[in-house]
Amino acid sequence: MSLYQLNYLEQLEAESIHIFREVAAQFERPALLFSGGKDSITLVHLARKAFSPGAIPFPLVHIDTGHNFPEALQFRDWLTKEVGAELVVRKVEDTILERKLTEPKGKFPSRNWLQTYTLLDTIEEFKFDCCIGGARRDEEKARAKERIFSVRDEFGQWDPKLQRPELWSIYNGRIHKGENVRVFPISNWTELDIWNYIRKEKIDLPSIYFAHEREVIEHEGQLVALSEYVQPAQDDIVIKKSVRYRTVGDMTCTAAVESNAATLDEVINEIISTRISERGETRIDDKVTEAAMEDRKKNGYF
Amino acid sequence: MDLLRFITAGSVDDGKSTLIGRLLYDSKNILIDQLEALEKSTKNRTDGSVDLALLTDGLRAEREQGITIDVAYRYFTTPRRKFIIADAPGHVQYTRNMITGASNANLIIILIDARQGVVEQTRRHSIIASLLRIPHVVVAINKMDLVDYSQDVYNNILIEYSKVAKQLELKNVSYIPISALNGDNIVEKSDLIDWYEGKPLLEFLEEVSVSNDVNLTDSRFQVQLIIRPQTEQLHDYRGYAGKIVSGIYRKGDKVTVLPQQINSTISKLETGGSEVDEVFAPQPAIIHLADDIDISRGDTIVKSDNLPQVNNELEVLLCWMDEKPLQPGNKYLLQHNSRLVKSIIKKIDYKLDVNSLQKQSAEGDVKLNEVVKAIIKTASPLVYDSYPKLNTNGSAVLIDETSNNTVAAVLFQ
Ligand SMILES: Nc1nc2c(ncn2[C@@H]2O[C@H](COP(=O)(O)OP(=O)(O)O)[C@@H](O)[C@H]2O)c(=O)[nH]1
Numbered sequence: 142m143s144l145y146q147l148n149y150l151e152q153l154e155a156e157s158i159h160i161f162r163e164v165a166a167q168f169e170r171p172a173l174l175f176s177g178g179k180d181s182i183t184l185v186h187l188a189r190k191a192f193s194p195g196a197i198p199f200p201l202v203h204i205d206t207g208h209n210f211p212e213a214l215q216f217r218d219w220l221t222k223e224v225g226a227e228l229v230v231r232k233v234e235d236t237i238l239e240r241k242l243t244e245p246k247g248k249f250p251s252r253n254w255l256q257t258y259t260l261l262d263t264i265e266e267f268k269f270d271c272c273i274g275g276a277r278r279d280e281e282k283a284r285a286k287e288r289i290f291s292v293r294d295e296f297g298q299w300d301p302k303l304q305r306p307e308l309w310s311i312y313n314g315r316i317h318k319g320e321n322v323r324v325f326p327i328s329n330w331t332e333l334d335i336w337n338y339i340r341k342e343k344i345d346l347p348s349i350y351f352a353h354e355r356e357v358i359e360h361e362g363q364l365v366a367l368s369e370y371v372q373p374a375q376d377d378i379v380i381k382k383s384v385r386y387r388t389v390g391d392m393t394c395t396a397a398v399e400s401n402a403a404t405l406d407e408v409i410n411e412i413i414s415t416r417i418s419e420r421g422e423t424r425i426d427d428k429v430t431e432a433a434m435e436d437r438k439k440n441g442y443f
Numbered sequence: 444m445d446l447l448r449f450i451t452a453g454s455v456d457d458g459k460s461t462l463i464g465r466l467l468y469d470s471k472n473i474l475i476d477q478l479e480a481l482e483k484s485t486k487n488r489t490d491g492s493v494d495l496a497l498l499t500d501g502l503r504a505e506r507e508q509g510i511t512i513d514v515a516y517r518y519f520t521t522p523r524r525k526f527i528i529a530d531a532p533g534h535v536q537y538t539r540n541m542i543t544g545a546s547n548a549n550l551i552i553i554l555i556d557a558r559q560g561v562v563e564q565t566r567r568h569s570i571i572a573s574l575l576r577i578p579h580v581v582v583a584i585n586k587m588d589l590v591d592y593s594q595d596v597y598n599n600i601l602i603e604y605s606k607v608a609k610q611l612e613l614k615n616v617s618y619i620p621i622s623a624l625n626g627d628n629i630v631e632k633s634d635l636i637d638w639y640e641g642k643p644l645l646e647f648l649e650e651v652s653v654s655n656d657v658n659l660t661d662s663r664f665q666v667q668l669i670i671r672p673q674t675e676q677l678h679d680y681r682g683y684a685g686k687i688v689s690g691i692y693r694k695g696d697k698v699t700v701l702p703q704q705i706n707s708t709i710s711k712l713e714t715g716g717s718e719v720d721e722v723f724a725p726q727p728a729i730i731h732l733a734d735d736i737d738i739s740r741g742d743t744i745v746k747s748d749n750l751p752q753v754n755n756e757l758e759v760l761l762c763w764m765d766e767k768p769l770q771p772g773n774k775y776l777l778q779h780n781s782r783l784v785k786s787i788i789k790k791i792d793y794k795l796d797v798n799s800l801q802k803q804s805a806e807g808d809v810k811l812n813e814v815v816k817a818i819i820k821t822a823s824p825l826v827y828d829s830y831p832k833l834n835t836n837g838s839a840v841l842i843d844e845t846s847n848n849t850v851a852a853v854l855f856q
Contacts, residue, residue, distance in 0.1 A: 145723045149446040149525040158727040159686045162667040193716035195672040278516045285515040305849040308546040315847040331518045
């Protein structure tokens with residue numbers, strides 16, 4: 142490779158940093174949606190690089206479902222201190238009470254759907270005109286078509302038919318009052334790219350990404366950890382297993398992977414050899430319908 | 444390992460979806476649960492086979508209509524390269540989607556159905572490739588299985604397409620006979636096409652050199668934002684953050700800030716949070732200048748011995764992308780990388796027929812998907828190069844100030 146050539150990770154990083162700087166320059170009140178997972182941790186790392194030696198010029202916003210892994214919350218608090226960013230937390234719990242919403246029922250009560258309400262209220266409260274998210278186009282079919290700058294109407298809805306053409310690396314973030322843009326700086330990264338970048342940049346992650354012992358039950362071939370929110374039914378067999386997580390979502394709807402991979406290299410090796418994609422392996426609620434994501438996006442989901 | 448971005452183009456039913464599905468499948472970038480979902484949705488098929496084309500199918504509306512209407516991006520990796528595919532529709536009513544997908548491509552795969560040969564769509568896709576100066580063209584002659592893998596059929600298409608390529612001055616054109624359905628010449632060389640001496644498609648994609656696609660000669664840098672932490676330790680810090688659009692910058696370089704026309708010297712360079720001696724395209728960077736100059740977002744810093752054009756009246760090619768037609772005399776915002784200026788379309792010289800490259804009279808409105816040659820006047824001068832010379836500094840978009848939509852792709856001439 143010539144001296145003046147970037148490798149693929151450097152190219153992806155360059156693109157993401159360019160996008161972050163466009164956001165900071167084009168919007169008055171942007172926010173970074175921080176879920177606590179590796180994708181949003183990578184976003185924070187990229188944002189830091191984009192604005193260094195200055196501070197990240199927008200708050201990190203966590204829409205807290207109340208079903209988090211304690212390790213992820215600890216990590217969130219540590220990270221925001223470490224980078225000196227402002228942290229805004231808004232709880233789905235509060236939205237449920239305020240708006241008298243119905244709590245999801247069932248064995249794995251997912252508040253994923255309800256997050257949308259809290260998010261839209263938070264956008265309204267702070268008048269955010271741009272929300273930066275860690276979605277990747279390789280995650281899901283509907284995402285594959287979403288722009289990097291994705292305009293949402295007053296209800297947070299995405300209209301796949303009315304997307305703006307997005308050419309070269311020119312990003313048009315102009316909006317009408319009340320509208321809002323979701324920006325996805327790591328659209329072009331795959332899961333493996335993220336892991337390789339984490340290794341290259343030595344980015345810290347919450348401990349649950351690495352193998353540890355946990356009490357789990359098996360549900361339709363997936364391992365679900367027992368917690369305050371997930372209790373075993375009578376016929377469930379509780380087993381102790383060495384597991385790790387591939388994504389960090391709610392304890393109620395994120396499945397664990399059986400694994401002994403305790404280091405980053407081991408985790409990456411496992412991911413390379415695994416033949417099950419990230420969403421399929423770890424999201425309990427996603428298999429429901431093929432068009433689930435598309436419906437949710439139209440609804441103002443991240 | 445580096446990165447190759449490519450776009451696939453073909454008429455409906457030429458096998459584009461099958462080809463992409465095949466590339467993902469054979470390079471083992473399809474995962475079990477995706478395959479399961481695929482098998483489930485294929486259950487209703489009479490022959491029970493897996494339809495690779497379904498892998499690339501996205502939104503529900505499109506599923507229902509059975510056509511692709513937007514650009515979708517797909518990713519796959521081999522040990523040698525990461526690939527980003529822009530999967531764009533081929534029909535004339537989707538020219539804008541194709542231009543969108545093609546704008547970032549290093550390479551275009553133009554699919555030809557071996558039974559049909561070069562058709563009108565082939566010409567149009569090639570014209571778009573030539574307008575956008577896509578550096579590499581691969582003509583994939585598909586469905587060879589349906590013409591008995593005939594070398595004559597292949598040769599005839601090659602001769603026919605060479606004429607198109609010559610007329611359009613396309614460079615770096617390669618031809619590969621394939622069967623996307625059977626996997627011939629996709630990953631492995633096919634025994635059934637033993638007369639073909641070139642590489643199979645995937646190997647070609649892995650090996651084609653893209654290092655010369657980045658211009659490292661004409662140095663251009665546009666300011667995205669100014670970093671001024673204003674903390675105690677960094678009280679006097681003032682850096683210009685942006686992307687190296689092209690070329691190389693070194694500490695100590697004599698530079699000119701445009702359009703202000705003010706000279707200075709680079710006193711410090713940073714990238715990724717650390718100080719460096721040089722930066723090159725497409726790295727992100729922070730440039731510090733030796734002199735205090737009034738600089739804002741959208742201003743350009745170039746080396747003083749290699750200047751771009753600075754003009755407020757310029758010739759452009761416009762690809763119209765909005766349902767609302769363009770009306771000559773209308774005002775639009777022009778966004779050139781990070782620089783936003785008011786502009787007016789002063790005159791339309793002619794329309795370009797994207798099926799034939801013929802110039803046609805400019806009478807009437809300019810409608811969705813039409814390409815015109817026009818004169819634009821801007822409220823303040825633009826700092827640019829011609830698109831053919833330097834595409835990363837020669838392109839812009841027009842924005843309708845009332846709808847905020849991106850309504851045109853602009854190529855400076
Ligand atoms: N015999 C044969 N059929 C093919 C080949 N490639 C695609 N097809 C078929 O052609 C039809 C259209 O293919 P598809 O990939 O959907 O075309 P698209 O409209 O260009 O995306 C499908 O029935 C495919 O199975 C090929 O190489 N040989």
